[in-house]
Amino acid sequence: MQIEERYDVVVVGAGHAGCEAGLACARLGCETIVFTVSADSIAMMPCNPNIGGSSKGHLVREIDALGGEMGKNIDKTFIQSKMLNSSKGPAVHSLRAQADKQWYSREMRKTMEHTEHLTIKQAEVSTLIVEEGVIKGVTTVSGARYLADAVILTTGVYLKSRCIYGDVSEYTGPNGLKAANYLSESLLACGIELRRYKTGTPARIDGTTIDYSKMQEQKGDCKIVPFSFETDPASIQKEQVSCWLTYTNEETHRIIRENLDRSPLYSGNIKGTGPRYCPSIEDKVVRFADKDRHQVFVEPEGLYTEEMYIDGMSSSLPEDVQDAMYHSVPGLENSKIVRNAYAIEYDCIDAQQLKSTLEFKKISGLYAAGQFNGSSGYEEAAAQGLIAGINAAKHVQGKDEIVLDRSEAYIGVLIDDLVTKENFEPYRMMTARAEYRLHLRQDNADQRLTPIGHRVGLISDERYERYLKYMENVESEIARVKSTFVGQTEEVQDFLRSYESTELKSGATLAELIRRPELSYEAIAAIDPGRPEGLSERVGEQVNIQIKYAGYIDRQMRQVEQFKKMEKRRIPEDFDYDLVPSLRLEARQKLKKIRPSSIGQASRISGVSPADVSVLLVWIKKEKAEKNDAE
């Protein structure tokens, strides 16, 4: 007799998306089971050994502000931390931490194991059970049935995955883990369209065979800033390990050029679409032929091993070419490769099949997140996993699902880009993708999202109270510096001179002084005797940012207002585009395929013109009015 069990939610995959999804569901009270092909590989980092970086660091902060786990987990397990762009404005400050990969994985597993309502199961899910457009559960290869009201697909790169270098091609997942070979057929049978993407990873090299004297040392920051708003900065100041910088050279490029014909990418053996960013080294040499060298960062995989990750040199060239190529790089001349670089191909979907809630349009209760949706990166995956998890739980509980819009979060930009736009390569987050970047900062992720996280149920009352207290401090301090005047006293003028700042001709508020480029909230402490004691550093930072950049931020907020209006104009789910006169053919086809939920989303579809949007607006108004009349 086959096993049959009942859960509220089934999560297929335990990578960064699956972990957040499973945790969110369980924490919201749903009985949840998370399937993985290997229980030893939960939250595995099969590629780069770091979390965060430009725009990705923002995502981690947002995940944390909503009550997700990634920020807390990396705060426990990082071995080096750096704030990128710290000389720039606050909107592009980005935190990045090197992780100890195994430690990261173990801590996440531990957290999941100790979460109520959460079960981990090592088994390969092979089919979806769908009845009349509604998900009912899954079955595994053994025939066991797991019934559920919601299923979340977070299969990462494991669907029919194939690892390739040179002529060698193996049907496995990353790191030789088992691929999931059955589920794709079931998805196709359910009417889900699949596409094939590819990505790659560089070699890992034995650190004891590397000559670091030929490389530049890259140290972490002296003052470590945590990812999680809940982590006490004092608790994580620690000894850090270094990364190392070296470069490719003409010799490296010659080796690559001479062997291009043996690359599976160029021979046509790889059919999947790879990203233009994060290109393989052979791609870089071809596409940027004028560059005589490329950066190579040598980064530790963790404290548990001497293995080093060779960042910047991913490849799918044959083994012997890889050997020669890595050995041509200064410091790696006599090194030993532990694991070869390889490309990996996998099945995934065009996320235009999803709603903004990450639920499939065609199958009620079926959600998807992560690389399966055509994104790349741990952080992008985790962000989607969290939203899919929250919405699956809400679906099960019959409550309102959440959609973050482009003005609220990078998460909103990410998901909107995935479900609305045409994507032809694995999608990577970038701050340039966010229209309201000055507002979507990593320092205010809590202001943007913690109230939402609290409403959803992932932020505890205690944490929310702490947040409110913090905001109260920020606001009263802003009010104080705006209303506190300083006169032209000798002390003030001396102070200004010491900062090469223009002396006062008449009285000024503290806020006006903070706005001067050469001054800051921190700097003017010397002439601000009334400053309340015991304010945290974060309060000071926030006051400084909100005063100093008010002009730009206010302008952006006005644009946000405009944007919100169009987002609020909803398009009914069953809207019939064929009835609308004058829509251009291309627009009609795209609208029918994507079925945008708002006029705002419709306007972002390529091929839908402002005139089409006008026409839609008029027609929706008409239908709505007619409906009201009928009632």
Added chain:
Amino acid sequence: MEKTIAAISTGMVPSGISIVRMSGPEAFDIADQVYHKKNMQPCDTGKKPLFHKMKSHTIHYGFISDGKNDIDEVLVSVMKAPHTFTGEDTIEINCHGGMLVAKKVMEILLKKGAKAAEPGEFTKRAFLNGRMDLSRAEAVIDVIDAKNEFALKASLSQLKGSVSEKVSKLRDEILDEMSFIEAALDDPEHYDLGGFGEELQEKIKPVQAEIKEMIRRADYGSVMAEGVKTVIAGKPNAGKSSLLNILAGYEKAIVTDVAGTTRDVLEVPVMLKNISLILMDTAGIRDTEDTVEKIGVDRAKEALDEADLILYVVDSTVGVDKEDQKVIRSLPESAKVIFVLNKTDLASGKDVNVDLKEYNGREENNVVCFSAKTREGLTELEDTITSLYNAEELTYNDQVVITNARQKALLFETEEALSMVITGIEDGMSEEFLVVDLMNAYTALGKIIGEEVGDDVVSRVFEKFCMGK
């Protein structure tokens, strides 16, 4: 909040009254910024709120000013929401006929924060605000559709060639700068922004200068806003001042038989079938020892350099002599030229015509035989001038005017955004702030040529920069 929109809502028929209509939540505030009553001065404009206090559906006499000078004497209708066509606060400015004034008024409204209405937008708003019968939805859509098609054609026909090429080029330069900044912000360990502010300033200033020049010159735009700068040139006593007087319809220049009478540059505004000409009579150009006359000659040469149109007068009884040849060869290429063979009552201009072709060197050789005495050839001259500036199209095709006002407003928007970039650099703002205004400039320029922004920056970054570790 809905944006406030404005448009010239009357067709551009010669004479009569033109109405500029403005609708939206800020209509009254913007009107306050441009209107003053009879007993006030232009500089008082905007000092106190007027329109919010006025009764709905009333008409007020006063002036529209740009803050320094009055532009026109007007009647302004005030209509408060919701009892208006669009259902929003509405202002209608009745100004004096001709598109010039209406366009000036429109431009001022745009500068004060109104947006040029999209085709059919008033109707669309009326509908969305429930001011129109639901059964008319399809009709409204047809209006939007038809006007869009028309506006598209109109703007495309105007943008063929040089203007759109130039806009694309400037836009591309801005995109390059943005994508470098984005590449560096995304991958700071790879691309360095150190000292980039100064470099950017050096690159943006010429772009800004070109935009300014486009605003000034904007072919049709400047023709309508300022009038065609028309310089009457030629050798002394060829009959330049007589021509001016005939075109102006009254004696402004002193006409005598003594060569070298006109010693300064005279400016006379003239309407020629709704094309506004600023006629400039100049001193005859010749080498002279007379100090006063010499100043006149220098000024004439300066005027020629700035001219949009040159009416070069040749005395048919004398023909094209060496001095003429020298001047004709040096006429600025940026100006259009019509040769006026004067005194054809005394001599046939045929031989002269042949000579002109040789010296002129332009593709078009516009020659009109004319007699200041008998006024023969005057109609032909008028037709030649108007045909050069497509007067018919400008006069009767209101869409062309509106698209143009839109385009010029977008140029202003671009220019303003670029000055914000430069201010930002001077204030030491970091690059992500500068991108905000660069993006505004890029977006505004895109609207001129009908290009949307989309993922341009991200695509350019991936195309040009080797991203990702």
